[in-house]
Amino acid sequence: MKDKQFLMIPGPTPVPETALLAMAKHPMGHRSAEFSDVLKEVFEDLKWVFQTEENVFLYTSSGTGAMEAAIYNLVNPGDKVLSLVIGNFGERWAKISKMRGADVEMISADWGKAIDPAVLKQRLDQDVNKEIKFVTLTHNETSTGVTNDLKTLNEIIQEHGAISIVDGVTSVGAIQLKMDEWKVDVVVSGSQKGFMIPPGLAFLACSKKAWKAYENCKCPSFYFNFGAYKKSAAEFTTPYTPNISLIMALGETMKMMKAEGLENMFDRHARLAAGLRTAVRRMGLKLFVEDDSIASNAITSILPPDGITVPQIRKTLSKDFDIVVANGQAQLENKIFRMGHLGFVSERDLITAIGSLEMALTKLGYEVPKGEATTAAIKTMLKA
């Protein structure tokens, strides 16, 4: 049905109407006092979401731009980078670092698992000469639906002394991440996820410890240059022409986020994820991440039942129910489908999606006890 589409992919997420309307206005001049006032508030709000006192740089790019910004402003060619890889996005840190000319070592876990803190500790304890300068990691691995225990992993990294560079693209605003309190050095994120606006803005915050690495960086990035962004942030502006319309939209969604409050936002995401996991199990389907203690609150990966393919499920949900879910990525393509439940998503949306999935599977010939999964999800969400 026209205009009925509901995106349940892990970004872009649905966008609230106030944000859409803000984007529909003529752009204001990006060097005007009026726009500086908007930026001043947005910069403050970003610090609040990132839970940091440091500046949060606002880049006109997708999330990967902020990942590249982190590596190219901090890492010198030849520096040793340890990349913790649990999926596609963890691999991306390693690829960017290799392209930078870093000496990259990886600790990988099977897709669907989290990094074992003991394995990281053992490796960093061996590094008595402190050759490892940076550790990259993904907080919430969107390709699998696993959330790493960032707090514990970062404690181990800080004990060693390396700089932690964290992908918070699908965790900031959805899953607890206390940047300053946990002493995380660098956090990056993107607009089309927990921030509830379309793709096109990326965010990066960096600690004082990481700033020293920037000062020692022999060939930092030009467009993403930390120094240029810090100077501009102090003047409530940006070094280059920003995506004004997206920033106006961000101003609106930030108001919504503040009205809800951080803890309530995290609780909502946890409640939705728990509801969906209950429903999936009730339907007799298998979760790709069976261990709830590492399962993501932002995205859930589900295996199709025997005899039904991922493309069939995606097609039926899209054609008959206007719900878009994601395929698996890379080695998980056509093995799992992924339902995103981050950002502008409520219990009502989840109930609709679960009911639609029950109907879609029935149409495809898989016997689901009708309504039971939806009821189970409702009960779980009410209890949570």
Ligand SMILES: Cc1ncc(COP(=O)(O)O)c(C=O)c1O
């Ligand atoms: C965990 C994670 N990191 C990085 C990215 C890359 O972000 P973008 O596609 O905005 O460049 C994504 C995108 O889905 C992601 O989920």
